[in-house]
Amino acid sequence: MIIQKTYTATDVHVAGQAYRIVKDGPFVHYQSIQELNEQFSLAYQEEIKLLLNEPRGFAGLMGCLIVPPFKSDADAAVIFFDHYGTVPMQYGGIVAVITALLECGQLKARPSNVYRIETINGVVSVTAAIKDGEVKSVKLKSGPCQVVQVNAPVSYFDLNTEVSLVQADHIYAIFDKAELPFEIEMENLPVINQWGQKTIEALEGKYAFSRVILLDHSQKSEGKIKTVTFRPDRYIVRSPGFGTLAACSSYLLRNGDISAGSPIENESLFKGKLRAEYSAQIETSYEFSFSARGFITGMQTYVLDPTDPLFAGFLLK
Template sequence: MKIKTSYTTTDVHVAGEAYRIMKDAPFDYYQSLQELNEQFPNIYEQEMKLLLNEPRGFAGLNGCLVVPPFKSGIDVAVVFFDHTGTVPMQYGGIVAVLTALLESGQLKAKPSAEYNIETVSGVVTARAILKDEEVKAVALKSGLCKVVKKQVPISYLDLQTEVTFVQADHLYAIFDKAELPFDMEIENLPEINQWGKKALEALGEESHAFSRIILLDHSQKSRGRIKTVTFRPDCYIVRSPGFGTLAASSTYLLENGDMFSGRQIENESIYNAKLSGELIAKNECDYSFSFSARGFITGIQTYVLDPTDPLSEGFLLQ
């Protein structure tokens, strides 16, 4: 085997969502993180395909490029990306990066336990709780979330319903599960997938450029619990209960008067992973939330590219 290129990565999952953290950046100079973010899809095209596509990756894998900070007072800078290009923010990626860097000793533990992470969306301050050199939890805050448009009627085949759009880390299209006949359990995945395809088709003509669809079951909201399934536009189900999903769903419930401020709410996925959040600020129609989650390192790998490999760019099956 000939080796043309090699990259060492750390894989971390946060509530089931997988992140591949890359630190071997090609040598180049950038004046700012924004410049790196803009040039990333072209300069890092090979790395994106090599590390995220099959046979080394899969359709749901997220990427994080860690680089030295561009600003003073910052601990680390991160560019988030997926199979199509850069992503402005991944809250789970913040948890994954801090977990990997602190547990490997690449980032020195601070007495304050607070770390500043530079992203293209701004500086994120997160608090990492360590015990016996393990990161037991990472706490962070969301950006502002707000309802963009309420109860928009849509229809497709037998799907006649309404959707509400909420801006959080993505623009979410939220559907109420109440009128649907199936429970949101893993054994009902075929029915859930079928519903997701109809919802995507129904939203095809909608002017909002949504990034995620949420199917929300809030039947247990009085107990501070919700259950969600989140779809990407390609109908792939997001594996995590989702920080953004939790923030968007909480914003939706607060605006409808279905949730009271000052209490914690827990979001559960169809495979029983859970994330919790709490409203920390409200300014007119804008909401902000705090989260806490733990990341788990699942592997440290070196990936290589053989120039004779006919699948050097990989592939995706969805």
């Protein structure tokens, strides 16, 4: 084996969503996190493929590049990326980064439990509860979420239903599961997947959306919902999703299905759970506080062998 390059990474999952946290990479000149973000896709093109693509990664893996902060009031700065380049601020990624920095000793625990992470969307403040060296929970706030449209008609072959659109970290198209004859359970994955394919085809070209949610709110009186979320490329999101939870909570609040004082727990198809509480309402927008925990799943060294015929990796979806 010929080793041309090596990279170390820490893997963390948050409610089922996996993040690969990288602290080393090519030396490039930048003077702000915005400038690094602009250069990232080109400067780190090889690293994106090496670290996120199969056989070392998989289609649902997210990347986090940690660098020293640019702002004096921040503890670290982070760029989030997927297989195609940089992506906007990831709430789960913040939880993963704080967990890795504290549990691996790169960030010293402080009595206030408050830490600040710089992103391209600004500095995010989080509260991390630590016990016996473990991060037991991380709390952070969402940005504003707004219901854009409700009960818009959707027709496609034998599909006749309605969709509601919510602007959170993405534009979410929410569908009510009450109309469907199956439950959001793993054994129903094939039929759920078929529903998702058909629904995305029905929406394309008619409504602007970035994610599709199938929402089961039959237990909303108990503060519980279940969801499955699809990306536009038909890939099912692994976790309950911070954005999914905020979008569904906004939708339910807007419809009067839940009260502002009631916490909501979202369970995914894969039994991952996230919790949110109403934080504030600013005009027609809602804000929420999230509580989650990250778990370190591995620390690895990855190598680039230039003789490897699959050095650029591949993706199966």
